[in-house]
Amino acid sequence: MSMTFEDKKLQLQAKLQKWHTVKTDEDLLKEDEFILMANYLSEIERMGGEMKRNVLAKKIGTSASYLTQVFRGDKPLNFYTIAKLQRALKVRFSVTAIPNNQSVMLINAKKIDFTPTDISNLYSIKGGAFRYDNQKKQQISNVS
């Protein structure tokens, strides 16, 4: 005998309810861990644009299959890999912590022109901040 629509609905509700209630605190923490990773991954994918995964993998000295596992959440994303990806994509991550009830994006990546490697090109500007600008050396020197 086939199930009625109401029977299906009740059974589905009961099943989904059970799945939500069997989650332990440890499970929920793990979920939060993956959500944090996913926020970085989403930004990396966005900033990577059309770059093929094997090209990106080569740039950071790893395999495409490892990156695929990371992007699918099968392998954890560590901060060393994030740092390498940041450099390879020429982006900078900014992280914001906010109270749990506010709706904003927590992790954001922005394109940078280049990654400073030579600190002799860092110029002091007012307020104790430093700026790196190879093209406008003279102009910035005048500010300091």
Place this chain on the structure above:
Amino acid sequence: MRRECIIYKSSDIYPRHVCIDVEDGLDIVSFLEDPKIRKKFDYIVNRILTQNFIYYEEYEQIKTFKGLSEIRLFPNGMNARIYCKEVSTNNGNFYVVAAKLIPKKSSQKINKEIGQFIKPLENYEYDI
């Protein structure tokens, strides 16, 4: 075609929800009984609900079918698909309704058979 769905999970930060179609939902939840598959499904759901840009390699729109998208599940070498209907409401809420399951997809493309299988989803209208 009027349908009903049940909200599986809602986002804390965006007006987004992932739902399951009532009529075909039991097929989907039976498939998700395997803890490894459900863990993967939950990971994808969490990404849909928390990412600024919701689409990525495991959740993509199907460009050839209006308002449809697919969840791609690859646990244990599996190649499964859950086809979804995307619904936007006037109050700004966005719903992804998991509606059809293909436990083993043989190719990456949507062939004629799968096309016929998911075509009716275009006309699904949900009471949410």
